[in-house]
Amino acid sequence: MPEPTLFERIIAREIPADIIHEDDLSIAFKDINPQAPHHILIIPKKPIPRVGEANDNDSATLGHLLIIARKIARDIGIADSSEGFRLVINNGQDGGESVPHLHVHLLGGRKMQWPPG
Ligand code: AMP
Numbered sequence: 001m002p003e004p005t006l007f008e009r010i011i012a013r014e015i016p017a018d019i020i021h022e023d024d025l026s027i028a029f030k031d032i033n034p035q036a037p038h039h040i041l042i043i044p045k046k047p048i049p050r051v052g053e054a055n056d057n058d059s060a061t062l063g064h065l066l067i068i069a070r071k072i073a074r075d076i077g078i079a080d081s082s083e084g085f086r087l088v089i090n091n092g093q094d095g096g097e098s099v100p101h102l103h104v105h106l107l108g109g110r111k112m113q114w115p116p117g
Pocket of ligand 1: 015089099
């Protein structure tokens with residue numbers, strides 16, 4: 001068995017995190033190194049390493065992560081088009097991924113720049 005990832009250990013409550021949402025398929029918690037006033041990670045409980053390794057039958061789980069992101073954005077009051085937020089998924093080394101457990105970054109509370117770095 002491979003070593004559990006950092007995020008699997010957060011799911012198992014072996015490592016503390018500021019968890020703001022949990023359901024059967026996903027968990028969401030505050031990023032430990034926030035890059036915006038709101039910076040939340042939404043992750044599947046299933047240990048999918050990254051989008052590039054998701055299966056065709058993961059579509060419900062992947063879609064669920066976006067629905068949860070939308071719910072959280074509404075809850076914290078940044079879902080209006082007058083405010084807004086950014087969702088980011090880093091995939092692989094060139095994509096900037098540092099934890100090999102799929103996660104959606106929800107960033108908001110400040111004006112985002114484009115193109116991203
Ligand atoms: P990425 O670089 O896209 O793989 O994102 C990984 C994210 O996990 C980074 O934004 C880190 O700040 C965040 N992170 C790492 N360790 C923890 C932790 N223990 N609790 C919450 N967020 C973490």
